[in-house]
Amino acid sequence: MNPDVAADIKDLSSTLEGIERVMDLDTLRATIADLEQEAARPELWDDVDYAQRVNSELVHKQSDLRKVTNLRQRVEDLEVLYELGEAEDDQASLTEAERERARLRKDLADLEVRTLLSGEYDERSAVVTIRAEAGGVDAADFAEMLMRMYLRWAERHEYPTEVYDTSYAEEAGLKSATFRVNAPFAYGTLSIEQGTHRLVRISPFDNQGRRQTSFAGVEVLPAVEETDHVEVPDKDIRMDVFRSSGPGGQSVNTTDSAVRLTHVPTGIVVSCQNEKSQLQNRAAAMRVMQSKLLARKREEERAEMDALKDSSGSGWGNQMRSYVLHPYQMVKDLRTDHEVGNPEAVLDGQIDGFLEAGIRWRREQQDQPA
Template sequence: MQAETQAKIDVISSTLELLRKHVNFEVAVARLNDLEAQTTMPDFWNDQAVAQDVMREKNRLERQINLIKDMQAEMDDCVALIELGIAEGDDDVVAEAEAVLTKLVTEADKRQLESLLSGEADANDCFLEIHAGAGGTEAQDWAQMLVRMYGRWCEQRGYKVHLIEESAGEEAGIKSVTMRIDGENAYGWLKTESGVHRLVRISPYDSSARRHTSFASAWVYPVVDDNIEIEVEDKDLRIDTYRASGAGGQHVNKTDSAIRITHLPTNIVVQCQNDRSQHRNRATAFNMLKARLYELELQKREEAASDAAASKTDIGWGNQIRSYVLHPYQMVKDLRTNVEKGNAQGVLDGDLDSFIEASLAARVGMQRE
């Protein structure tokens, strides 16, 4: 077997070993068997909340275990085909198996990165806030473009997006939006997207067709599980009700159902207007506040554990992380990792994986080619 082929097999085998360790494979298989047994019990669905938690854990373990089994089986099949092809002098069989191995190496590289999403909240769902910067309609339209971009990325990954709050722009676009993104490792994948995004283009709102630079900011923070305790005292809160704006039906717009909560010690503000019920909006906003406070604590821990300069590069509201240039040429460049893509429209259609993977790899200290 050629050295190049053996190198590919070694890469895939190394990744499989890492993935097995990451999921604690034997323990995970035993746990999955236990969960499957629970789902067959006659009274399983009597407690809906507990049942849903069990199903989420079961589905997550199934995906992790099947991924490892499928990758192992595919590699073994390729090795067997290559050995058969060499023995029988069939170059076509060897070439076909080699091509599959090459794809597996690419897949292994992605899965190895994913296995490093082992932070305290990486597996959680997340909230994504987008705010238009200064610049009126231009910035508000850019913020709307970012909402669409992340929506497309979530759609491609099979993540579910729920609108929590939206403040419409005066002429076009949005002033701000808050979305909840549900999916395995949603926070782990998106956490490095927090920061300022810069757009350069010919303005569709400028009759003189001049070039404009617009800014919008994204902020990602994890949904807090019920088993994570976050202390919030009533005396530290200011709760305001207001009339919802934007879509939502006549009832939403006629009642003071929207909720804004300000955490006075940190000046964190969250708001929710997606439900007709003020009570449910209050509960959602409170959960968002807990999530923001938890994310703030995660930042403090990371800053304490990392070199200050490196930490400030990756963390913090107000850091410009990426430039999207649509004129006079097309290019999207991540300013932290120097990853560039010439297909700007593809990026705006949700092709973000190369940027996200590079920033995650840099964050965990991996060296990528």
């Protein structure tokens, strides 16, 4: 076998060994066995929510194990494919081996990114809030574009989503929106998106066709789980009800089913209007409120540590990505310098390159000495 090819296959195998160590396959198999035993209990579905969580976790753990064992088999098969191709001077086999080597390198890189998500809440689902900032109607339109971008990304990966609240602007777009992405590691993956996004384009809302710069903010929080036990006394919550509204402020509900919750001690406000009943909206709003309070608690606990290190790019209000539609076409992350010349594809949910580059950049920042 060509020495360079042999060295590259050895490097691929070494990378996979590192992934296998981080994923701890023995522990993963034991966890799957425990979940399978739990899923087989006849009384499991007495608690539907718990049963769904068990089955969801089981499916994802099994998927993780299949991915890594399949990659190990592919690395071993690749070496055999090269050896057979060279022994029989079969150019077609060698060409296929080259393609498979490139695919393997990409698939290993994708899985390696997952192993970088080791934060306390990285494994959780994500609660995403998008708000229009400076830029008037263009900012509201941009906020809606970003919401569609993330929902399309989730759709591409077959991740379920749940929209909690959409507050429409008068002319076009959104004032704000909150939704949840239900998938393992959704928070660890999407948390890199937190900050201010900037759009430069010829405004479709300007009669003179002038170029407009607008901004939208993205906030990403870990979804609250029952084990968090975020205590929120009833006396600390003020609830207001109102009628749900759609685009242009039109009423879409004849009853006061929409709910706005205010956490009196902190002033945090959450609203939900997308469920059919007031009770459902209150429950959904309460889940978001708990996520926000959990995030606030984390910030307080780590305030001293955060003050000692550069947290640029990780907080609300820090500009982190530019989407330029005029005078040229480009989307660029200002932290990682990752750049794509096709904004249309990015805004259609093709953001994995930005997410992977951001996750690697964040790990590099964390690994730097204080």
